[in-house]
Amino acid sequence: MTLVDPELAGRVLERALTRGGDMAELYAEARRGFALSLDDGRVERPQGGRERGACVRVVQGDSTYYGYVDGLAEDDLLRVAGSVSEAVRGDARHPAALTAVQPGTRHPVITRPEEVEAARKADLLRTCNERARAAGAEVAQVRIGYAESQRQVEVFGSDGRAAADDRTRVRLGAQVVARRDGRVETGADTRGGHAGWELLEEDPEAVAERAARRALTLLDAVDAPTGRLPVVVGNGFGGVLLHEAVGHGLEADAVQKQASIYAGRLGEQLAETFVTAYDDGSRQNAWGSEGIDDEGTPTRRTTVIEDGRLTSYLYDLLRARKDGVESTGNGRRESFRQLPIPRMTNTFFAPGEATPDDLISGVERGLYAVSFGGGQVEPATGDFVFGVSEGYLIENGKVTSPVRGATLVGNGLEALRAIDGIADDLDIATGYCGKDGQTVPAGVGQPHVRIRELTVGGTAA
Amino acid sequence: MNLDDAAARAVEAALSAGASDAEAWAEESTSRRVRVYEGEVESLSDAGGRGVGVRAFAGSRSGYAYGTDLSDAGVTELARAAREAAEVADEDEYEGLPDELGTSDVDGLASPELADWPTERVVELALEVERSARAREGVTQVENAVYSDADSSVALANSRGFAASYRATQAWAYASAFAGEGSDLMTGLGVGMGRAPSALDPEAIGAEAADRALALVGARQPESRRCPVVLDAFVAASFIGFVGSMLSAEAVQRGRSLFAGREGEEVADPALRFADDGTDGEGPGSAPFDGEGVPTRRTGLIEDGRLLGFLYDSRTARKDGRTSTGNASRGSYRSPPSVGTTNLVVEPGEEELAGLVRLAGDGLYVTDVAGLHSGVNPVSGTFSVGASGRLIEGGEVAAPVRELTIASDLVSMLKAVRAVGSELRWVPFGGSVKAAPILVSEMAVSGS
Numbered sequence: 001m002t003l004v005d006p007e008l009a010g011r012v013l014e015r016a017l018t019r020g021g022d023m024a025e026l027y028a029e030a031r032r033g034f035a036l037s038l039d040d041g042r043v044e045r046p047q048g049g050r051e052r053g054a055c056v057r058v059v060q061g062d063s064t065y066y067g068y069v070d071g072l073a074e075d076d077l078l079r080v081a082g083s084v085s086e087a088v089r090g091d092a093r094h095p096a097a098l099t100a101v102q103p104g105t106r107h108p109v110i111t112r113p114e115e116v117e118a119a120r121k122a123d124l125l126r127t128c129n130e131r132a133r134a135a136g137a138e139v140a141q142v143r144i145g146y147a148e149s150q151r152q153v154e155v156f157g158s159d160g161r162a163a164a165d166d167r168t169r170v171r172l173g174a175q176v177v178a179r180r181d182g183r184v185e186t187g188a189d190t191r192g193g194h195a196g197w198e199l200l201e202e203d204p205e206a207v208a209e210r211a212a213r214r215a216l217t218l219l220d221a222v223d224a225p226t227g228r229l230p231v232v233v234g235n236g237f238g239g240v241l242l243h244e245a246v247g248h249g250l251e252a253d254a255v256q257k258q259a260s261i262y263a264g265r266l267g268e269q270l271a272e273t274f275v276t277a278y279d280d281g282s283r284q285n286a287w288g289s290e291g292i293d294d295e296g297t298p299t300r301r302t303t304v305i306e307d308g309r310l311t312s313y314l315y316d317l318l319r320a321r322k323d324g325v326e327s328t329g330n331g332r333r334e335s336f337r338q339l340p341i342p343r344m345t346n347t348f349f350a351p352g353e354a355t356p357d358d359l360i361s362g363v364e365r366g367l368y369a370v371s372f373g374g375g376q377v378e379p380a381t382g383d384f385v386f387g388v389s390e391g392y393l394i395e396n397g398k399v400t401s402p403v404r405g406a407t408l409v410g411n412g413l414e415a416l417r418a419i420d421g422i423a424d425d426l427d428i429a430t431g432y433c434g435k436d437g438q439t440v441p442a443g444v445g446q447p448h449v450r451i452r453e454l455t456v457g458g459t460a461a
Numbered sequence: 462m463n464l465d466d467a468a469a470r471a472v473e474a475a476l477s478a479g480a481s482d483a484e485a486w487a488e489e490s491t492s493r494r495v496r497v498y499e500g501e502v503e504s505l506s507d508a509g510g511r512g513v514g515v516r517a518f519a520g521s522r523s524g525y526a527y528g529t530d531l532s533d534a535g536v537t538e539l540a541r542a543a544r545e546a547a548e549v550a551d552e553d554e555y556e557g558l559p560d561e562l563g564t565s566d567v568d569g570l571a572s573p574e575l576a577d578w579p580t581e582r583v584v585e586l587a588l589e590v591e592r593s594a595r596a597r598e599g600v601t602q603v604e605n606a607v608y609s610d611a612d613s614s615v616a617l618a619n620s621r622g623f624a625a626s627y628r629a630t631q632a633w634a635y636a637s638a639f640a641g642e643g644s645d646l647m648t649g650l651g652v653g654m655g656r657a658p659s660a661l662d663p664e665a666i667g668a669e670a671a672d673r674a675l676a677l678v679g680a681r682q683p684e685s686r687r688c689p690v691v692l693d694a695f696v697a698a699s700f701i702g703f704v705g706s707m708l709s710a711e712a713v714q715r716g717r718s719l720f721a722g723r724e725g726e727e728v729a730d731p732a733l734r735f736a737d738d739g740t741d742g743e744g745p746g747s748a749p750f751d752g753e754g755v756p757t758r759r760t761g762l763i764e765d766g767r768l769l770g771f772l773y774d775s776r777t778a779r780k781d782g783r784t785s786t787g788n789a790s791r792g793s794y795r796s797p798p799s800v801g802t803t804n805l806v807v808e809p810g811e812e813e814l815a816g817l818v819r820l821a822g823d824g825l826y827v828t829d830v831a832g833l834h835s836g837v838n839p840v841s842g843t844f845s846v847g848a849s850g851r852l853i854e855g856g857e858v859a860a861p862v863r864e865l866t867i868a869s870d871l872v873s874m875l876k877a878v879r880a881v882g883s884e885l886r887w888v889p890f891g892g893s894v895k896a897a898p899i900l901v902s903e904m905a906v907s908g909s
Contacts, residue, residue: 034546040715042553046546047525049795050539051512064504070511070529087505087580118549141716177716177840184840224845226685226907257498259604259639261646339504376831376847380604380639381646383864385832385847407832407845407866411644455682457845457866457907 002152002164003028004054006098008074009156012056013095015081017158020090021058021065023317024158026081027294028054028072029336033149034114038125040141046118053336056081059318060088068336096160103291104298104329105282109168109196113148116197121146124172124204131205132176135212138219140184141177144208146170148197155296163296169287169441170199171430174208178215185221185404187214188371188389192430192441195285214371214390217402224391224406224456230366231408231454232359232394236427237371239446242277243347243431244377245384245412250279250304250312251330251342251435252319254379261382261413262310271308271416274352278303279314281329281345287430288346288443295331295340302328304347305416316342334438341436346443352422356448359421361397367406367456368392368399382412407457415451423448464489464511464616465626467531471515472618474540480517480547482558482620483540484753487513487531488794490613493580497587497606507580514794517543518557522550525797559775561785562623564749565756569742570629572657575612583608586634586663593667594638594651599678600671601646602639609633610658615748623754631745632658633889634666640674647680647849647861649673650695654745654887673828677849680861683908689824689879690867690904691817691853694886696827697899701735701805702891703837704871708737708762709788710777711800712839719842719871723768729875731766732810733899739787739803746893752791752798760786762805763875774800806895810881817882817900819856825906826851826858827867842871845907865908869901877902 004012009026016024030052037045054077057066065087067080125144132142151167171192178185189210193199233241246262254260262270281299283289290299295317302312315323316331319342331340360368368391375386388406392399428445468485475483489511496503513536514527524546526539578586591606610633616626635652651669653661692700712718720728739747739757751757753775761769773781774789777800790801818826827850837844849863869877882898 036549042551044550044553045525045797046549047527047797048542048546049526050528050530050542051795052529053510061501062498063502065502066504066506066508068506068508068510070509083507118546122549143715184838186838186840228909257604258602261644337508337510339506378648378831380648381644383847383849385866387832387845405838405843405845405868407847407868409847409864409866411864413644455864455909457847457868 003030003072003154006162008077010095010098012077012081013156013158015078016056016058016085017093017095018085019088020093021060021088023059024095025057026054026156027336028154029151031149031151033147035147036121036125038129038144041129043122043125055336056084057339058084058088064339066339095158098156098162099160101161101163101292101296101298103165104300105284106291107194107285107289111197113168113170113197124200128174128205128208132174132208132212135209136216138178138180138216139176139212140179143175145173153294157296161296163292165291167194167290168196169194170196172200172204172207174211176211176215178219180219183219185215185218187211187218190430192287193285194287194289218404221402221404224403226457228453229456230363231451232363232366232368233449233451234370235425235447236445237429238369239348239429239444240372240375240431241386242349242446243344243442243444244375245382245415247344247347248377249379249382249412250314252313252315252323253342255313256319256322259380265310268310269308270310270413271305271419273308274422275305275308275419276303276350277305277348278350279330279344279347283346286346286428286443287441293329293331294333295327297327297329297331299329299345314342314344316340332440334440338438343435343440344433344442346428346445348426348428348445349422349447349449351424351426351447354421354423356423356425359423359448359450360394360399363394364396366394368394369408377412384412385409409455409457415454418452419449420452421450464614465624467513467536468616468618469624470533471513471536471540472620474537475515475517475544476620478541478544480544481520482518484516484558484619485513486752486791486794487616488613490611492609492611493583494609495584495587495607497591500588502584505584512794513539514797515539515543516797517547519544519547521552521554521556522547523556524550527795555776555779558619558621559753559755559785562621562754563756564625565740565758567740567742567747567749567757569656570627570747572630574657574659575610575630575632578658583658586658586661589663590634590636590667593664594636594671597668597671597675599640599675600638601642604637604639606636607634617750617754619754625750627749630656632656632661634661634663636667636670638670638674641678645679647674647677652889654889676828676851677861677863680849680863682864683852683862683906685907687903687905689821690901691821691826692899692901693828694896694898695888695890696830698888698894698896699830699833699891701807701894701896703833705737705802705805705892707839708771709800710771710773710781713771714777714780717839719840720768724770726768727766728768728872729763729766730878732880733875733878734764734808736761736806737772737788737802738806741804741806743887744804744893746803751787752789755785755787755789757787757803772800772802774798802892804893804895807881807885807897809883809885809897811883812880813883814898817880817898818853818858820880820900821853822856824853826853844868844870865906868905868907874901874904
């Protein structure tokens, strides 16, 4: 433990339980980050940050009382613990002796990003810019962003758990605008992981090139069709569909409040038997992975859909206690300024046996949705909307013209039921997921997936 | 902790580290947040935070660093990091501290009443929001009712002698209610905001959440067609917020705005008028000075159907040979200033909502849109977004509908505005917007 001495942590917990409580916890964090971007050919906005802080929470029954403070000074930690304890009404309790929790998986970092000179990062942005511009004369704007972060966290619970994690993430992103006459289209791509600089050692410029190709392709796009059509969803970022339309509904806080269409459906056959899906926070070096979650539970692989049956929800400690199960290691928080809530880590469909071509060749007229600009879902109903940022028509079993302005509108439960093919090319992309005002890195992924029919809202009449 | 002093020390430290100019933004806040569920406190927090962000210049290059350690050693370390970061940036001739430094008079940013509300009383307010939502017949669940507030102080100092500070308070409450069951379950959001809890009406916030959910029960997918569309204030605010973000000189200069090169042109129907106003005492985005010490002001954006101009910080203003409009915005000390809206304020029209619906005749009343930011191409302005709401038949609100998309392009939509409603309200969507319902004469609605 490098942030808070366990002896001090013990005193903080003792103080937090002055007036009782079922559980008290001290969460301490030190984070540092560096980011740099390139826009209009110019390297700009170099910025670094360092923050330290802690959160103390006391849980009594279904109520959580918490406070947080910037800095890790002894006086501040004890003061917050004292102030939180005042909200509780009961007799003092004593924390159990602390014992260390072992993290689930290690995520080795080969080259620490902060040890790479900033000038090299600036050069990387420049070579990315050149590669994107070399993709075609119609490339008009290129924006490249680089960000690295390190979060050291320590968790001490009155049940005796003491856990630590050191998380390093690196991410490169490119956004390209292409123009032809009056038409303007954008393309984007990213690469990131719970890893060090090594992630960007092999052809990082490919990220910029892919973003440029997407934008250029869209210049030839026709208006998206409208109506109910078969949809083949691309691998990698296409998994945002699973994340939004299914994953959020499996988070136990929504389930327990009956605010999820998946509540009460455990064990139900929701999809064809060839459909299996996981949330896996232990997947080595993946973007959404961690050693422990933000409550000190080791991360792990949770099978949420097995052979089409709904097999598990995603839990943090509080919701697990309520359901009488174990936490699945999904208690995550954006920082010490928020409470942990059930969140996805890396969520993806298991690969099947078909090839992407098999899926496409079976479609007479449909949409091939390769990438989404983003999406939104109402977990209570499962209704979702996704903007298709890169899409193509499928005509007579072949991918033909690119389309623009397509939107997929549907319902998670219905879409899941309508999956009629899964390919063998699993890929996981890097996303940021927002919930209750907290943003956390989340891996989204899948192989190519075909949905029998979805509502496509287009711009074509 | 004296914030003005922390900011001044950070500026000094950056100059000592070799910066040619420097600026520091120091911030301190206390905040409370209460979430209630089924008549009990689900979570309650009482918290404090502070930090400083330093912008250091090395000639025409700038670097930024932020941190939570306001001690002499902490601030010195940050200043050095900011100065070092500047070395990595490329030269930018327009970079530098603003020339238009100063403050404007903005009243009512901080309410003394916030301090009069102990935690027990704001918990009671949150519970009342929840009770009010649950009291409506047909409401099956209130997923959450939340109250939160913040009391923040900000100090800004720079090496050109600017030093000023202000304090602002803000209180919010919202609830999310469900009506119907199973696949017919519908959700509704109610919100309220003000400078103190006394400005919130818990009964109205809960009732709004319930009514919005109840209005959608039994919704079906409508048939595709082109028709008049009434956007309610929430939805109108989201669109206005999106248009506002496109009017940033930053987006324009970088070729990422469909409004680039259209200053003075006709881009909207004259019925739609709005401004950016950082001096409205009620506006959550108001302050006496912006993120780099330029006085805030009111900047007309769309009037008489024309685009009057763009929003500038000092860098984008220098590039266009203009003056800053006081729109250097900061999310917090963790981010350097960049162009952003303060509050977008829509000019009210004549008709109440019922009047807009009557004018629409047969069409669609939209109460919710999803995926606006992913669904709009910022450069071309074409969009297709998911929506739900009610049909309009014979000038009256009729059957509920969902799983539909509305599509158009932003300029066509702005030009097709037929009327703006008379009832203005502050809405925390699309940034901070004082919005009214809007009637658009035609949009493509696609359903089945």
